[in-house]
Amino acid sequence: MTVAYWIVAALLAVFYLYAGGKKIAQSQEQLRPMMGWVDRVPMPAVRTIGTLEVLGAVGLILPPLTGVAPWLAFASAIGLFLVQVGGIVVHLSRGEARLIGLNIGLLVAAGAAGGLGTVWL
16 A cells, blocks of 8 residues: 555656646746646736645655655645646636546546555544
């Protein structure tokens, strides 16, 4: 169970460090081709989402790795799960149902990490 957690957590962490880092560092114009929804969301909110994604990625890895507050891995997985719920809602509200495949995959992976992360509760 621990090996499965590390595989899922590592994949999620890499994805969210990349995606969250882009939301933090890039301008609205740079993000628009990849994330059309940034036109409807104020940039401070986009930056906040990016920050939460990066913190979630760090929370999946560092607490269980160091043994300091390892329950934060479960909390991070649940937080990333909720980020994807929000992403699905945004896509559906924009009539972009065909674009939610990645969101669903990330939602399932975050749910799996949450379930596997209960080993540290």
